Amino acid sequence: MRRWTRLIAAPLLALLAACSGGTENAPPANDKLLLAALQARLAGLSGGEPVPDAREILSPALVARSSTPLLLVVVEAADAGLTMVPRAVNRGTQQWRDISGGGLFRRDGILVGTRGFGFDLHTADVAPLAAALRRGGGEDVERINRYIDGQNQIVAVQYLCSVRPMGRERLNLYGTVVDATVYRENCIGEGPPFANTYWVDSGGTVRRSNELISPRAGSLDLSVLKL
Amino acid sequence: MRATRTILAGLATAGLLAPMVHAQEIEPRRSVSSYGVPGLIDMPSAQMQPDGELVTSLYLLSNGAGRVQLSFQILPRVQGVFRYATLPDFQRVGNDFIRTYDRSFDVRFQLFKESGWVPDVTVGLQDFGGTSLYSGEYLVASKTFGPKVTGTVGIGWGRFGTQGSFTNPLAVLDDRFRDRPRFDVNSTGGDFSTDSWFRGDAALFAGVEYRPNARWTLKAEYSSDAYVQEEARGIFEHDSPLNFGVEYNPSPGIRLGGYLLGGTEIGFNIQLALNPKRPPAGGSGLEGAPLPVAIRPARETQPNLWSEAWVGVPQVEQPVVAGLDAVLAEAGLELISYRLTGDRVDIRFRNPRYSSQAQAIGRAARAMAATLPPSVETLVLTPENTRSLGSAAVILRRSDIEALENRPNGAAETLAVAGIVDSQTLPTDGRRYVDDAYPRLRWNVGPYIAYALFDPDNPLRADVGLSATAEWEPVRGLILGGEVRQKLIGNRDESNRQSNSVLPRVRTNGPEFLKTDDPYIPYLTAAYFFRPGRNLYARGSAGLLEEQFGGVSAELLWKPVASRLAIGVEASVVRQREFDGLFGFQDLDAETAFVSAYYDHGARFYSQLDVGQYLAGDRGATYTLTREFSNGWQVGAFATKTNVSAEEFGEGSFDKGFFLRIPTDWLLGRPTRETSAVVIRPVQRDGGARLNLRDRLYPLVRDQSPPVLTEQWGRFWR
Structure with a gap:
């Protein structure tokens, strides 16, 4: 009996409690978007047949109507698109969530963690990279990615990354046109080499990026649809 | 000998799902012999599996013999094997020969690891209990020649010293090495039969493994096993010491092999490998992101929110506890008891969900940060087991939780500032149990x-x-x-x-x-x-x-x-x-x-x-x-x-x-x-x-x- 009442009551109470605790809660984006996120995420995890994903449902009008910032996340390995909304900010790190509870962390517009993708990026130390992007690239920086290995141990993988401007490109993000400088981050180090790409607008905001989660999980393509 | 859950299904699934590895980190999986150890067809090689590797192999021979073997890489240079074997028409009962079943253990030690011109060198004791048909010892060396070829030569005793055998070279050391106690199918066995290790005639074996690509492996060997006992009972015709095999690797961790043995019989081998260090879904797990740490408003700007006046006021305490209970429940945790003071809250909770207690504590700490009044700075968390026993209590400062949440090395930094004490030493005055903590009923009906x-x-x-x-x-x-x-x-x-x-x-x-x-x-x-x-x-x-x-x-x-x-x-x-x-x-x-x-x-x-x-x-x-x-x-x-x-x-x-x-x-x-x-x-x-x-x-x-x-x-x- 108790179990059932708790099951029903928990989400309601939790919502209230979380609000009262002072977490910076984002109002839920409209249901259609979140449903698309869920479908895409399920498709991505099961590797099953493609279902309509966020990219097919999103439209300039839909994005414009959104009352909250929106992130389009494309899981490259599964070719699945899903949307995320901001959930909290703590000391400069933004947490984004999709409807099914998966999420990612961004700091200075750079991916510093993923949750629920399997073979997740646990944390990333990208302070030197953020500084290099602010200075317009053209330098080598250190990056430390941390992963939880199969034995619940945190493994720090150190990289040396060259950050280079690659020219300019015009992005069309569902109706918003952004002129961006493209930066390529080429990393070599203790793990397999990889390359990330960042599209940075004139205000220094990363509007689009292609960033590695882990060698097994592959990369995410992130677009900030609404700031 | 009894198991209660579906471990075999688990092994199979894990074998199917076993992930690929970062090639540069872990040494490659080895193809196993018909005895379940890295090797050729019947002959072992000197190679080892990656540390922790667990390989299940099922070997079937066309004469009706079969073996299931479970090998575990105990340490990088030590491997253990359990074998369950069956042979048709083997054991004499009156005038008949009946099928026999046999269990045995092996152990292998690697003396040298391949490096430059030095080959892998391994000494092995197969069935060191020593009574079974399969008991034999060997000293073997293996060397790779590029990524595609591995060559192996060795000297064997016992089972491995029956084809082209010669007087035991160890007899030079001591005459006792000349003779090996006779194989006795009816002995009780089980002890370490040190009196037969490396005894009796010896023989040489050799072989080569060729891997043209990642999927296929070809094997050829000169075997020093003449199948003497099987020939004597007419269940194996041994025409040639040369054996040949081909193996196919349909997906990582699975290998299928077919062999021609003794020129007359066909063998099949299915090998399933998995490694505790390599979970199929990765170490991070697929569960969603935890609740973010709620940040308290700054004390300077909103000092009234930091008041401790709420303590003892039921109108505040009750919703706080209800909220904490609910947020913990959302994280899959069950609040049992709590002790509220103005600047410190102790909770005890059950963790029915996370196999890592640290993860449960981390999620519970975030639930506390999300629900407790800002004046609470010290968080004391005691996970209890299903028997209502608490052990360690973890003491955290809430400001540390807030500050370390997104630090790149946050886990280690949190541990460094966490206090860990015996929960038995915590104060009990004012501890209150949630209403439905006890009595507690759980039941389940299902298949077994x-x-x-x-x-x-x-x-x-x-x-x-x-x-x-x-x-x-009924009571705690x-x-x-x-x-x-x-x-x-x-x-x-x-x-x-x-x-x-x-x-x-x-x-x-x-x-x-x-x-x-x-x-x-x-x-x-x-x-x-x-x-x-x-x-x-x-x-x-x-x-x-x-x-x-x-x-x-x-x-x-x-x-x-x-x-x-x-x-x-x-x-x-x-x-x-x-x-x-x-x-x-x-x-x-x-x-x-x-x-x-x-x-x-x-x-x-x-x-x-x-x-x-x-x-x-x-x-x-x-x-x-x-x-x-x-x-x-x-x-x-x-x-x-x-x-x-x-x-x-x-x-x-x-x-x-x-x-x-x-x-x-x-x-x-x-x-x-x-x-x-x-x-x-x-x-x-x-x-x-x-x-x-x-x-x-x-x-x-x-x-x-x-x-x-x-x-x-x-x-x-x-």
Whole structure:
């Protein structure tokens, strides 16, 4: 009996409690978007047949109507698109969530963690990279990615990354046109080499990026649809 | 010999799903021989598997012989193998030859690892118990030539010294090496037969393995095994010492092989490999992101919110506790009790979901940060187990949680500032239990599978049926629990081994318990669990303690938080139950008592030494060595020596076996505390037998305190 009442009551109470605790809660984006996120995420995890994903449902009008910032996340390995909304900010790190509870962390517009993708990026130390992007690239920086290995141990993988401007490109993000400088981050180090790409607008905001989660999980393509 | 869950299914699934590896980190998986060790066809190579690798191989020969082998890479240079083999028309009974089943263990040590011109060199003892048909020793060297070719040469004794054999070169050292004791199919075996190792004639073998690509492997060998015993019984025609094989690798961790042996027979091999270090879904798991840490408003800007005036005001306390309870429940945790003060809150909670206690503590800390008034700075968290026993309490500063949430090295930094104490030392004044913490009822009705693996006459017996379990905790720590089972179908009752034991038959009439077709009661107990004091844990149980015995049992465990050593005492007075598995008892009493020492060696090796009196009244000691992976995988072996002689003991000479425990979350990637376990004993006899007690204290409380708690700390922020 108790179990059932708790099951029903928990989400309601939790919502209230979380609000009262002072977490910076984002109002839920409209249901259609979140449903698309869920479908895409399920498709991505099961590797099953493609279902309509966020990219097919999103439209300039839909994005414009959104009352909250929106992130389009494309899981490259599964070719699945899903949307995320901001959930909290703590000391400069933004947490984004999709409807099914998966999420990612961004700091200075750079991916510093993923949750629920399997073979997740646990944390990333990208302070030197953020500084290099602010200075317009053209330098080598250190990056430390941390992963939880199969034995619940945190493994720090150190990289040396060259950050280079690659020219300019015009992005069309569902109706918003952004002129961006493209930066390529080429990393070599203790793990397999990889390359990330960042599209940075004139205000220094990363509007689009292609960033590695882990060698097994592959990369995410992130677009900030609404700031 | 019995397992309660579907470990084989698990092994198969894991083999299927086993991930690819970062090639530069881990040495490659090796193709195994027909004996389950890295090698060619019948001949071993000197190579080792990656550390921790567990390979199950099933080898079938066209003459009806077969072997199942389980090999484990215990250490980077030490490998152990368990083998269950069957041969047709082999054992003589009167004038007939009947199929025989045989169990054996191998161990291999790598003396040199390949480096430059130095090859891998390994010495192996196959069936070191020494009585089986397969016993043989070898010294072998292997060398790779580029990524595609591996060459192997070796010298073998015993089974491996029968083709093209010559006088043992070791006879130069001592004449005793000249002769090997005769193979005896009827011997009891089980002891280390050091008197036959490396004895008798020797022979040379060689072979080459060629891997044209990642999928295919070709093998050819000159075998030093002439299949002498099989030829003598007419079940193998050995025309040639040359064997050939081809193997295909359809997906990582799976390998299929076909072989031509002795010029006459065809062999097939299926190899499934998995490694505790490589969970199919990765180490991070698939569960969603945790609740973000809620940040308190700054004290300077909103000092009124930081007031402690809420303490003792039910209108505030009640919603705070209700909110905490609900947010914990959302994280899968159950609040049991709390103690509120203005700047510090202690909670005790159950963790039915996460296999890592550190992850549960991390999620509970975030629930506290989300719901407690800003004045609360000190968070004290005690996870309790299903028996309402708490062990370590973790003390955290809320401002640390807020500051470290997103730090790149946040887990280590949080551990560095966390206080870990025995929860027994915490203040109890003002501790309140949530309304529905007790009494507590849990029940379950579902199917069960119980199986017996590798028994002396049949490799697999299983029963499937319905099981109902219930557990009621009317007051904290007192647990009344039981189970009823009804078998639906199965063949465990077909074992008609007659006990020939000369000891009190405390275990050898075990098959009789499996013959009931009516509902039976595996256990029905009243048990009380409590903490008598700091560092101490206690249990008292009475009732139908296990399937075969009922009585009373008590245990006391001393385990300081953060100590590598723990010591327990346990005493039980029991009587054997009726074979029908109901409430009756037979006329066989036993008193059994032990002192146990548990030691964590570090590097995730654990020892356990139990000294005392066993069920049959024999006295002695059991040593258990376990390798545990911090994801919860356990692989271990045990041996018991008591004052019962090998003759009195019977087949196997002394009690021994090994076990595997696989956490379900490792397999699925979803959080759960379920595990699958299997214990394999070559033979169950009456000597060195212990009770199968539920809820022994050490395994119950071990993961709630360091070192295990802190080994998994990487999941705190997960």
